Amino acid sequence: MSLLKDALEAGKFGVTAEMAPPKGYDFTEQMEAAELLRGKVHGVNVTDMQSASLKATGLGLCIKLKQAGVEPILQMTGRDRNRMALMGDALAAASFGIDTMLALTGDHPVVGDCRNAKPVYDLDSVGILRMLSMMEQTGCDCGGNELAGGAPKFYKGASVTPVYEPLFLQINKLRQKVEAGAMYVQTQGIFDLDTFKRFLEAVDKAGIKTHIMAGIIPLKAAGMAKYMNENVPGIDVPQHMIDRLAAAAAEGKEKGVKGLPMQLGIEMAAEMIAKIKDEKLCDGVHIMAIGAEKNVPTILDKAGIAI
DSSP: OOOHHHHHTTTTOEEEEEEEEOOSSSSHHHHHHHHTTTTTEEEEEEOOOOGOOOOSSSHHHHHHHHHHHHHEEEEESSSSSOHHHHHHHHHHHHHTOOEEEEEEEEOOOGGGGTTOOOOOSSEEEEHHHHHHHHHHHSBBOTOOOOOOOOOOOOOOEEOOOOOOOHHHHHHHHHHHHHTOOEEEEEEEOOOOOHHHHHHHHHHHTTTTEEEEEEEOOOOOHHHHHHHHHEEEEEEEEOHHHHHHHHHHHHHHHEEEEEEOOHHHHHHHHHHHHHHHTTTTOEEEEEEEEEGGGHHHHHHHHHOOOOO
């Protein structure tokens, strides 16, 4: 049974992290981070060639995590595989006891590092959810053929972007994902709780019922924040946060101390998580540390979060 499902449906504060497979076949770094995350989170999202950059397959790392006692969340995008390949991966994942997934449409290859790759997009995120839901209901594959031994059951999730204009389009897409079978959603990184609250109010007004997990991106430097503002859709880091990171960098340079901006980013992420939990804004958080997964336990400890 999915640990994330158990937590969210029991009314507990859900906590997930995120991890990318390596650009190669050595999983040592990921497994070292996994050791630190065991018992700290309800699941670890394994990205599916995020930003259309070639990595080892997410399914491979999910299997490694499962074998190491860390619950994986299989991300599945429609960019690289048609419905047959997607369902094949789902069945293979189920055979290893992987029962939590997140459906994404996927970034176009033109923004990645293998730009000559041809996109597939047989199904988008809604289509993937709908296909898996139909498989679970009928016990049949995407061609209507009966599956040997019946169909596996997945705790299905999707993503949503709270900072989006016009917001009603994102709300309508969220409704489609929930109707297609998404039982939880993880948001793009949020940095302003007032904006997040307006999004939550819009979801509530629309009558959409699902578990919402706020996306948390610990900032490492002012430059990182500026880059995301300029290049990552749905990201809006307030200027006051950028100024604090820049000031921390200046202080570190003056004192000859390294890592002050990253330490500040950890503190800011922990503060936001604590506020979200204390104010009961949503059902949990999804921490996207972007290569610094070893910092996640520290962030959770500072936020006073234990699963």
